Amino acid sequence: xxxxxNEKALLQxxxxxxxxxxxxxxxxxxxMVQSLIINNNGSADDAKDIFQEAMIVLYEKARSGxxxxxxxxxxxxYSVSRRLWLKKLQQxxxxxxxxxxxxxxxxxxxxxxxxEKRDLEFEMMAKAIIRLGEPCKSLLxxxxxxxxxxxxxxxxxxxTNAENAKTQKYKCLVRxxxxxxxxxxxxxxxx
Amino acid sequence: xxxxNDIMMLEAIERYIRxxxxxxxxxxxxxLRKTNSEIDQLVVEHTLFLQQMNRFSExxxxxxxxxxxxxxxxxxxxxxxxxxKGKAKVIYLWNKYKRVTAIAASIAGITAITISALVWxxxxxxPSTAEVEKLKREFTRQVxxxxxxxxxxxxLKENVNNKTEAPAFEAKVGGTGFLIDAKxxxxxxxxxxxxxxxxxxxxxxxxxxxAYVVRxxxxxxxxxxxxxxxxxxxxxxxxxxxxxxxxxxxxxxxxGFPRDEIVYGEGYLSxxxxxxxxxxxxxxxxxxxxxxxxxPIFNHNGEVIGILSAxxxxxxxxxxxxxxxxxxxxxxxxxxxxLYKNVxxxxxxxxxxxxxxxxxxxxxxxxxxxxxx
Numbered sequence: 001x002x003x004x005x006n007e008k009a010l011l012q013x014x015x016x017x018x019x020x021x022x023x024x025x026x027x028x029x030x031x032m033v034q035s036l037i038i039n040n041n042g043s044a045d046d047a048k049d050i051f052q053e054a055m056i057v058l059y060e061k062a063r064s065g066x067x068x069x070x071x072x073x074x075x076x077x078y079s080v081s082r083r084l085w086l087k088k089l090q091q092x093x094x095x096x097x098x099x100x101x102x103x104x105x106x107x108x109x110x111x112x113x114x115x116e117k118r119d120l121e122f123e124m125m126a127k128a129i130i131r132l133g134e135p136c137k138s139l140l141x142x143x144x145x146x147x148x149x150x151x152x153x154x155x156x157x158x159x160t161n162a163e164n165a166k167t168q169k170y171k172c173l174v175r176x177x178x179x180x181x182x183x184x185x186x187x188x189x190x191x
Numbered sequence: 192x193x194x195x196n197d198i199m200m201l202e203a204i205e206r207y208i209r210x211x212x213x214x215x216x217x218x219x220x221x222x223l224r225k226t227n228s229e230i231d232q233l234v235v236e237h238t239l240f241l242q243q244m245n246r247f248s249e250x251x252x253x254x255x256x257x258x259x260x261x262x263x264x265x266x267x268x269x270x271x272x273x274x275x276k277g278k279a280k281v282i283y284l285w286n287k288y289k290r291v292t293a294i295a296a297s298i299a300g301i302t303a304i305t306i307s308a309l310v311w312x313x314x315x316x317x318p319s320t321a322e323v324e325k326l327k328r329e330f331t332r333q334v335x336x337x338x339x340x341x342x343x344x345x346x347l348k349e350n351v352n353n354k355t356e357a358p359a360f361e362a363k364v365g366g367t368g369f370l371i372d373a374k375x376x377x378x379x380x381x382x383x384x385x386x387x388x389x390x391x392x393x394x395x396x397x398x399x400x401x402a403y404v405v406r407x408x409x410x411x412x413x414x415x416x417x418x419x420x421x422x423x424x425x426x427x428x429x430x431x432x433x434x435x436x437x438x439x440x441x442x443x444x445x446x447g448f449p450r451d452e453i454v455y456g457e458g459y460l461s462x463x464x465x466x467x468x469x470x471x472x473x474x475x476x477x478x479x480x481x482x483x484x485x486x487p488i489f490n491h492n493g494e495v496i497g498i499l500s501a502x503x504x505x506x507x508x509x510x511x512x513x514x515x516x517x518x519x520x521x522x523x524x525x526x527x528x529x530l531y532k533n534v535x536x537x538x539x540x541x542x543x544x545x546x547x548x549x550x551x552x553x554x555x556x557x558x559x560x561x562x563x564x
Contacts, residue, residue, distance in 0.1 A: 017253050019260070026260050030270040052257045059253055118250075125247045130527075144241070145248040170198045177240060 007073055015062040026055070029074055033081045040085065050088070054080040057108075057115045079108045087112075128179035136172035143169055200230070204237050262434075360389050362562035367447040367486035368392060368416065369495070370557045371432060371518065371536050373425045375418030377402065378518060379485035379561045380500050381409045387563025390416060395453050395555050398422070402561075406525050411471065412500050413513055413521055414485075416561070429553045430487075431537040433494040433515045437473070439463060445477055445499055446551065447486035448560035455551055456483070458510075465511045466501070472513045473497060479510045485561060488512050493542030493550050 013021025030051055037047035057080050058073070071079075129137055139157060142148045148156075154165035206212050207220050224231045264270040364387065368379035377392065384390050384404055393399040400420035407414050437443075437460055444457040458477030465472025475488060479502050488497040497512030519536070526532045542550055 017249070017256055019256060022256050023260050023264065026257075027264055027269050030261075030264070034270075048261060052254075052261070055257055056250070056253065063249075121243070122247055122250055125243065144244045145251075166198060166202065170201055173201070180240075180243075 010073065011058075011062040014059055017059075022055075025058075025073060025077075029077045032074070032078060036078070036081060037085055041089065042085065046085070046088070050081050050084050051077075053084055053115075056119075057111055060115055060118065061111060076108070080112065083108055083112055125180060128176055131179055132172065132176050135168075136175065139165075139169055140172050140176060200233070201237075204230075204234050205241075207234065208238055208241060360391060360562075361564050362391070363387070363564050365448065365482055365560060365562045366484040367482065367499075368559045368561040369446075369485075369487040370426065370428060370559070371415075371495075371522075372534055373427055375400075375402075375423055375425070376405070376531075376534060377416050377418065377559065377561075378487075378498055379414050379416060380498065381407050381412045381414040383485055383561055384414050384416060384563050385409060389564050391562050392416075392418060392559040393562070394559050405531065406521060408521060411513060411517060411521075413498065413517060415521060415525060426557065428537060428557060429541050430489065430493045430495055430557070431539040432518050433490070433496045434519060434538050435516070436463060436514065437490060437496045441496075442491050443475060443477065443488050443496065444547065444551075445479075445483065445486045445488050446555055446558045447479075447483035447499065448558075449480035449482035451560070453555055453558065454483075457547075460496075461509075465513075469511075471517050472500070472511050475499075475510050475512050477510055487554075487558060488515075489550070489554065491547075491550075493540040493545065493554060494538075 010021045010025055014025060033051040033054065034044065034047040037050055038044065042050070054077050058077060061076075129140075132140070135157060139153065142153050142156070143150075150162040150165050150169070153159070153169070154162045157165065159165040159168065203212075203220060207217070212220060224234060261270075364383055366380055366383035368377045368383075370377050385407055390402045390404065391399050392402050400418045400423050402416045402418045402420075405415050405417050439460055439462065441460045442457065443460055444455060446453055446455055448454065456478040458475055460473060461476045462474035464470050465474055475497070477488075477499070479499060483499050484501070486499045487495045488499055490496050494515075495518075496515050498515070498518070499510065499512050502510040522534060522536060526534060542553060545553070
């Protein structure tokens with residue numbers, strides 16, 4: 001397989017959350033990002049956080065289906081990591097001039113902005129779900145994420161029948177929506 | 192609209208969005224949408240919401256993949272980890288749930304939710320007590336009057352020695368527990384401590400400390416307790432807690448307090464699943480008596496691979512242990528509480544290559560008798 005097709009296949013795999021593709025991309029790029037972070041005032045922990053965030057940006061990009069391979073995965077991950085790390089340094093006041101070890105990199109501002117917006121939404125969802133508490137958390141998770149049917153849910157949660165589970169699910173959902181949309185309105189959306 | 196109607200409407204909307212309606216139903220529903228703007232709006236809103244949930248779920252799964260890939264590659268040495276050897280590596284792995292931003296807290300929470308949901312879905316109903324005997328000691332059963340007086344005296348003495356004003360402590364149940372971090376966090380079985388007001392733990396030297404429950408999971412029968420005593424000095428644990436499954440026939444041993452003396456027992460891992468196929472526990476063959484409950488199960492490298500919890504009454508020799516990976520799950524949930532978010536647990540033992548006698552010598556100081564009243 002020529003390198004370009006190989007990268008394409010990896011990205012398609014990534015978009016499907018295919019374990020082997022994720023592993024392959026991870027293995028080939030992690031050290032590069034780690035040395036970038038460690039050589040610029042960061043710890044191994046920071047490296048991992050930054051790299052994983054960059055992987056999520058790449059994942060979102062791959063999923064959006066509009067990812068044109070105008071650069072290699074490596075260059076992309078490097079650029080995103082570099083940009084994210086710069087931001088973090090600035091936020092924590094540790095920023096001292098330019099991040100060194102600058103190899104070739106591409107413009108990723110827009111992608112990162114998009115990512116941050118999405119992250120914020122997920123964060124709100126996560127918060128809402130945490131505030132929801134049990135058994136609602138597990139119940140909604142089983143129905144909407146694991147896509148179990150009501151009968152299975154009734155059995156595994158110990159409801160006497162599917163009707164009871166349905167009522168409970170409805171109540172949980174109403175609460176979740178309320179929590180989520182209240183975050184959404186009060187959230188940091190300024191548009 | 193009243194509630195039953197709302198529920199029906201929601202169900203209809205969900206079936207509509209998922210494309211589960213038959214053509215007639217669909218046509219009817221679409222007409223309803225056209226004529227009733229309230230319903231139309233509900234459909235739009237719910238579609239958005241479901242999309243959001245879906246994306247959230249995918250994102251969450253991807254994050255889990257990333258964490259797993261990272262851990263695996265590091266363990267296999269496939270990614271550069273020269274700065275991450277020994278203790279640093281462990282801290283490093285554990286810090287993966289610790290992130291600077293607030294986003295992190297929620298993500299970790301969600302991971303925990305996902306996991307707990309999975310746990311729920313894979314674990315069978317809790318075994319009924321008739322079939323599986325919990326191995327706690329019932330002190331009351333044995334305590335004769337003279338014993339009781341002796342005990343009261345003992346407690347009094349302790350109170351004088353410790354200069355604590357704790358009310359007289361009369362142990363009713365007992366078992367075993369073991370430390371999992373330097374600062375006194377300890378694992379034991381939930382059935383030992385769940386009904387106790389006061390908990391005391393004592394080490395092989397007979398030093399007794401007060402402890403309290405920080406997390407109780409009655410379903411999985413695991414409790415995390417914490418030593419809360421000024422006399423307790425932080426210790427460095429020689430052993431780690433294994434993250435991955437162990438193999439059948441692997442030799443194992445346990446230390447516990449079926450009597451007031453620490454007792455060693457050895458055996459092997461018999462099956463990778465526990466009672467009725469429970470995937471979070473495993474079956475072991477080891478001498479287990481009341482009081483062994485909550486004890487650590489070690490492999491020959493001195494890694495904790497499980498927590499001894501119960502034995503089947505109908506089959507001789509079937510003892511069950513909760514797999515050590517559950518300890519990590521319990522800790523993740525515990526870390527949602529900001530008081531415990533920095534808890535560090537090692538997965539690495541420093542005990543490789545020691546013979547059993549040496550191993551036990553190194554480990555026994557960290558295994559405690561747990562008593563509750």
